[in-house]
Amino acid sequence: MTNEEKNKIEEEDIIEQMEDEIEELENKEGDINEDKIDESLSVEDESYKDKLARTMADFDNFKKRTDRDRSDMIFFLKQDIFKKILPRLDDLDRIIKNTPDELINNALFEWVKSMQSKLVDDLEKMWVKPFESLWNEVNPDMHDVMTTIPGKKDWIICDEFEKWYMLNDKVLRHAKVVVWSGD
Secondary structure, eight states, rough: OHHHHHHHHHHHHHHHHHHHHHHHHHHHTTTOOOOHHHHHHHHHHHHHHHHHHHHHHHHHHHHHHHOOOOHHHHHHHHHHHHHHHHHHHHHHHHHHHHHOOTTSSHHHHHHHHHHHHHHHHHHEEEEEEOOOOOTBBTTTEEEEEEEEESSSEEEEEEEEEEEEEEEEEEEEEEEEEEEEEEE
C-alpha cells in the first residue's frame, strides 16, 4: 500500500471520527453545542497538525529517496555499458603502444589512432574521463596493484595495464598498475 493510499484512508477515518463527534455533541433538539465542539477541536487540531506535519515530512523524504534511487539506477546502467566499452579502448591503446616503429607510418596505424582518439572524445562527452597514473604514488581508491618490481622509489607507479576512469565524480574502473617496491 502506497503512502498516498494510507493518507487517503487516514483522512477518511478522521472525517468519520469528526462526524461521529458532531452527532454526539448535538443536543436533543438537534442544536450543536459550540462550546463542546471548540474544546474537542482544539485537542484534535494539534493531533491533526502533527499528523499532517509527519505526512509532509514522509512525503518529502520519499521524493528525496526516489530522486537518489533514480540517479543511482542511471549511474549503474551507464556503468554497465561503459565497462563493456573500456576493454576495447584498452585494446586500441595496447595496439598503439606496442606497434613496431616500421609500422607507425602505415595508414592502418593512423586509422587505429584516429578510432582511439574519437572513442576517447565520445566518452568524455558522456562524462567518462580517463586519468594517467604513471609516475604518481599509489592511491587505493584509484589503483589496483598487480605486481611490484624493484625500483627507485617506494610505491610509485612505473607501468599501467589499464587506466582508471571516472564517470561524473565516481570511480568507474580502478587502474591496474605495476609499482616500484623501493628495493
